[in-house]
Amino acid sequence: MMYKKKKVTLFIQCLVDTLYPEVAEAMVSVLEDLGLELDCPTEQTCCGQPAFNAGHQSEARSAAKKFIELFEDAEVIVSPSGSCVNMVKNHYPDLFSADSSMLERARAVAAKTFEFTEFLVDILKVENLDARFPAKVTYHDSCHLNHCLGIHLQPRKLLANIRELEFIEMKDSDKCCGFGGTFAVKYADISSAMLEEKVQNIVDSGATVVTGCDMSCLMNIQGMLSRTKAQVKVMHIAQLLSAK
Amino acid sequence: MELTTKAYKQTAKKAIADPILQSALAGLQSRLGPATASLYENLPEGPDLRAKAHAYRRKAVDNLDIMLVTLAGKIRENGGEVHFAATAKDAVDICLDIAEKNNVKHVVKGKSMVTEEIGLNRALMDKGIEVNETDLGEYIIQLAGEKPSHIVAPAVHKTRKEVGELFTEKLGTPYTDDPPTLTRDARQALRKKFMAADMGISGCNLACAETGHITTVSNEGNIRMATTLPRVHVAFMGMERIAANLEEHQAILRLMSMGAAAQQIGGYVSYIGGPAAVDHADGPQAFHLVIVDNGRSRILADEEFREMLCCIRCGACLNVCPVYGKIGGHSYGSAYTGPVGAVVTPLLGGINEASHLCQGESLCGACRVACPLNLNLPRMLLALRAKLSEGDPRWNVKPKSRPEKMLFQVWSRINQNRKVYDILLKLGRLIQKIMPSSNHMIRRLPWPFSGWTQSRDMKPLAGKTFMELWKEHQGGRS
Numbered sequence: 001m002m003y004k005k006k007k008v009t010l011f012i013q014c015l016v017d018t019l020y021p022e023v024a025e026a027m028v029s030v031l032e033d034l035g036l037e038l039d040c041p042t043e044q045t046c047c048g049q050p051a052f053n054a055g056h057q058s059e060a061r062s063a064a065k066k067f068i069e070l071f072e073d074a075e076v077i078v079s080p081s082g083s084c085v086n087m088v089k090n091h092y093p094d095l096f097s098a099d100s101s102m103l104e105r106a107r108a109v110a111a112k113t114f115e116f117t118e119f120l121v122d123i124l125k126v127e128n129l130d131a132r133f134p135a136k137v138t139y140h141d142s143c144h145l146n147h148c149l150g151i152h153l154q155p156r157k158l159l160a161n162i163r164e165l166e167f168i169e170m171k172d173s174d175k176c177c178g179f180g181g182t183f184a185v186k187y188a189d190i191s192s193a194m195l196e197e198k199v200q201n202i203v204d205s206g207a208t209v210v211t212g213c214d215m216s217c218l219m220n221i222q223g224m225l226s227r228t229k230a231q232v233k234v235m236h237i238a239q240l241l242s243a244k
Numbered sequence: 245m246e247l248t249t250k251a252y253k254q255t256a257k258k259a260i261a262d263p264i265l266q267s268a269l270a271g272l273q274s275r276l277g278p279a280t281a282s283l284y285e286n287l288p289e290g291p292d293l294r295a296k297a298h299a300y301r302r303k304a305v306d307n308l309d310i311m312l313v314t315l316a317g318k319i320r321e322n323g324g325e326v327h328f329a330a331t332a333k334d335a336v337d338i339c340l341d342i343a344e345k346n347n348v349k350h351v352v353k354g355k356s357m358v359t360e361e362i363g364l365n366r367a368l369m370d371k372g373i374e375v376n377e378t379d380l381g382e383y384i385i386q387l388a389g390e391k392p393s394h395i396v397a398p399a400v401h402k403t404r405k406e407v408g409e410l411f412t413e414k415l416g417t418p419y420t421d422d423p424p425t426l427t428r429d430a431r432q433a434l435r436k437k438f439m440a441a442d443m444g445i446s447g448c449n450l451a452c453a454e455t456g457h458i459t460t461v462s463n464e465g466n467i468r469m470a471t472t473l474p475r476v477h478v479a480f481m482g483m484e485r486i487a488a489n490l491e492e493h494q495a496i497l498r499l500m501s502m503g504a505a506a507q508q509i510g511g512y513v514s515y516i517g518g519p520a521a522v523d524h525a526d527g528p529q530a531f532h533l534v535i536v537d538n539g540r541s542r543i544l545a546d547e548e549f550r551e552m553l554c555c556i557r558c559g560a561c562l563n564v565c566p567v568y569g570k571i572g573g574h575s576y577g578s579a580y581t582g583p584v585g586a587v588v589t590p591l592l593g594g595i596n597e598a599s600h601l602c603q604g605e606s607l608c609g610a611c612r613v614a615c616p617l618n619l620n621l622p623r624m625l626l627a628l629r630a631k632l633s634e635g636d637p638r639w640n641v642k643p644k645s646r647p648e649k650m651l652f653q654v655w656s657r658i659n660q661n662r663k664v665y666d667i668l669l670k671l672g673r674l675i676q677k678i679m680p681s682s683n684h685m686i687r688r689l690p691w692p693f694s695g696w697t698q699s700r701d702m703k704p705l706a707g708k709t710f711m712e713l714w715k716e717h718q719g720g721r722s
Contacts, residue, residue: 012710018669019703021710028717042711043662051652053607055629059656066660094623147609176566180606187604188695189253193260193570194606195699223700226685 007037009074011088011113013081014046015215016236023215026238027080027116030129033242041070049087052095053181061095068092068105076123077113080238082145082214085115090148115145116238117213121154127161133243134164138207140198140221141174142214155213155237162240170205172197179220192224199224202232209233211240247577247593249600256571256604265401269569272400276563279506280614289495297499298618300492301554304453304484308544308553311453311486312535318456322518324531328483332362335536339364339445339478342532343373346476348443352434354460354467355379356447357395357557358480358536360579361592364445376437378466380430387414393573394581395559396504401572434466444470444528448481450497450556454489457517458533459497461510468512477528479516483535484544484553496556499616503560539592546638548627552587554617559584561611561621567604576601583611587624595631595641602628651692662711669705676704 008031016023031038048063067088071077079085089110096102120126139159145151152174159167178184178194185191198221202210210225210232212218222234259265287293304311316326329335343351351373359365365386368375377386381399385392387410392398399407404421412419417429446467448458458479460467471477487493501507520527543549562568562582573581578589578598586605590598602625611621632644643649658664680687685701688694696702 010714017710018705021706021708021713024710025713028714040711040714042715044711045659045662045665048659051655053626053629054648054652055603055626055631055633056649056652056656057630057633059652062656063659143606143608143610147613174610176606176608176610178566178606180608183604183606185693185695187253187256188698189257189260190567190570190604191606191695192699194566197566197570219703220700223685223696223702226683226701227699 006075007039008119009071009077010038010040011047011071011077011079011084012040012044013079013084013215015219016080017044019219020215020236023080023236023238026236026242027078029242030120030238031078033129034124034126039074044070047084047087049083049091050181052087052091053183057095060091064088064092064095064106065102068102068109071113072105072109074109074112076119077109078116078119079113080116080213080236081216082115082142082149082151083216085113085118086144086148088113115149115151115213117154117158118149118151121157127157129158129161129241130163131161131241131243132163132165133240135209136166136168136207137209137211137240138168138170138202138205139173139237140170140177140202140210140212140217142212142217143174143176145213146174151213155211158237158241159211162243165240168205168207170207170210171201173201175201177217177220179217181216184220195220195224199228199230203230207232209235209240211235211237213237247589247597251577252575252600252604255575255577259572259575260570264403265572266570268400268403269572272394272397273563273569276506276560277614280502280560280563280616283502283506283508284616293495294499294616294618297492297496297616298554300487300496301556301617302551304486304488304492305544305550305553307488308484308486311488312483314453315451315456315486316533316535318453319518319531319533322456323521324518324533327532327534329534329536329538332536332538335362335480335534335538336364336367338532338534339480340367340371342476342478342530343368343371343443346442346530348373348476350437350441351375351443351445352378352437352441352470352474353382353444354446354462354470355382355398356445356480357579358447358482359445360392361482362480362536362538364480376434376441378434378438378464378470379462380427380464380466383430383434384410387411391574392579392581394562395557395584397559401574438469438473441470441474443476443478444472444474446471446477446479448479448485448533449500450493451481451486452488452490452493453486455493455515455517457515459493460514460516461497461501461504461512463505463507463511465512468514471514471516472526472528475528476530476532477516477519478532478534480534480536483537483540485556496617500556500558503556503558503614503616542639543591549587549591549624551619552591552624555584555588555619556617557584558616560614560616564610564614565605566608566610567606583621583625587621587628590628595628595636595639596644599632599644603632648692666709669709673705673707679704 048060052060092106178191384399408421519531568582586601
């Protein structure tokens with residue numbers, strides 16, 4: 001376990017920080033139980049993804065610059081959000097393509113940033129966290145995590161080792177939930193139609209909990225589950241992995 | 245078709261509410277999406293072939309001038325004529341001119357996207373020339389007076405019943421909704437058109453510079469008939485549709501067949517290098533190739549979008565796109581639909597005019613995974629959005645939304661300063677108390693977030709941020 005003694009710096013998605021702090025706490029508890037020393041720059045805010053996706057590159061660049069300044073001294077950066085990790089890993093270098101010194105710093109930060117389940121399975125080589133969660137659980141593959149970072153086996157391996165958890169694969173688990181940042185607001189009809197299909201697949205799976213590795217998608221899904229009064233709970237994978 | 249945000253939203257809304265269309269789109273995607281993916285996984289050459297094919301296409305695009313000159317030279321050597329058309333109008337005029345010189349009254353067409361792009365049918369019909377589409381799907385929608393809604397399955401939005409009724413009305417055949425019977429009815433009607441036609445028009449799926457030929461692919465044999473029976477054959481190709489040599493051409497063609505219809509290779513593949521030679525039993529007396537620019541040079545000149553010219557219009561991205569899967573092809577308001585349309589239509593037709601296309605996608609990246617050539621469409625969607633945010637004189641783009649830009653500028657300032665950020669969060673917590681809510685969820689958000697609560701509740705801000713909890717946690721420990 002090459003990172004065992006390294007300090008892990010927490011990169012907390014703004015939605016988790018402000019809406020779902022319990023997700024970050026669950027991640028902290030998993031990482032601390034593994035004996036890792038944690039650090040958290042409390043000045044951190046949003047990584048700039050919403051601005052970037054909406055085309056506002058200069059605003060995204062200022063967020064990226066702040067992030068790089070806050071995180072570049074870290075040994076390893078871990079986040080409970082696939083899309084934010086994708087932003088740092090794949091888009092920060094794009095944002096600074098015309099500025100060679102910033103580009104180098106962006107690449108250095110990108111290289112040491114990992115999504116939570118990727119960090120556990122690929123870097124720490126941990127698949128069993130001795131968690132116990134008695135429920136029927138289904139998993140939503142977030143697009144940026146799956147299509148852009150190639151992370152889809154890691155969370156499933158971790159879920160497979162949770163005691164008393166019955167895993168149910170839903171239909172089209174890898175299909176977009178329709179969030180897409182400002183897309184959900186600007187093109188609400190299209191986004192809602194996509195989400196309806198996702199929610200139907202979740203309900204049809206018979207699971208009582210839907211989990212994932214990105215609270216953005218899970219927040220979107222939770223929004224419609226709540227509106228339709230579906231009896232399915234939304235939980236981040238860290239919450240399942242920290243359950244005893 | 246109208247190219248406006250309003251039209252896009254309205255057509256999309258109608259499409260979403262149409263249960264027949266929804267089931268057709270779901271069927272198409274569940275049939276073709278996974279089947280294509282499994283073909284890619286089992287490529288005999290290994291998955292690297294897709295990256296290699298991307299490099300082949302990129303090389304062809306980077307050396308387009310030499311490729312086209314070589315192709316044109318070889319085709320002329322073989323007795324064919326080659327025309328370069330700078331604009332849609334030029335391309336149409338070249339065809340009208342050929343038709344006039346050859347006294348053409350009846351045209352049969354193989355399916356071609358580029359002729360949709362330039363509006364060829366209308367122009368021919370305005371000159372009193374009868375034009376018949378011969379691809380079954382394309383024929384159906386021509387009879388119905390509609391536009392294609394999918395690059396390779398143009399009539400996917402129509403049911404068997406609708407087709408049966410349409411045939412009874414237009415062809416006078418007894419009503420049936422049995423697909424083999426309907427196909428036979430169409431075939432019988434089309435045979436007469438093939439025999440009577442004096443001009444055949446086709447597209448070009450891919451040309452090959454080394455051999456000097458163009459290739460057409462179909463699953464019905466209709467393009468083969470349209471290009472060999474009439475005395476004149478006019479083929480249209482987008483100027484980028486070329487491969488350097490036969491080896492690269494074959495690799496791309498196979499990948500295209502997989503992307504388009506989850507096939508190892510299309511049912512009918514024709515290689516056409518010129519008119520019939522003296523000793524040939526079949527083939528046209530004259531062969532014309534019209535190479536269409538119509539905005540492609542501008543794409544070629546911009547490194548950010550040049551990759552788009554590597555696209556071979558197979559439609560694989562449509563078959564996995566969750567947005568296309570809900571709104572169908574007609575919502576895109578242009579010849580090219582789905583993710584490819586969302587990038588190429590703004591580039592060809594104006595970025596401001598088609599801003600809704602590049603903004604109306606969720607950036608999920610499924611198209612990138614499905615593209616047989618590994619094109620990064622999401623990257624180009626983002627680049628288009630960036631142009632709309634800041635404007636770009638080179639592309640004649642005006643900034644799209646001042647209020648949105650200002651909102652993000654304010655956001656950016658707040659985001660820079662955690663203290664201000666925290667103060668606003670506190671304010672947010674106060675404001676959300678007066679929002680309509682139930683069961684710990686907010687039921688209605690104000691502008692600009694109101695779209696969210698159209699169909700979803702919103703999780704309210706937590707009492708404390710994680711950063712606050714972390715500070716307490718650290719304080720408790722030391």
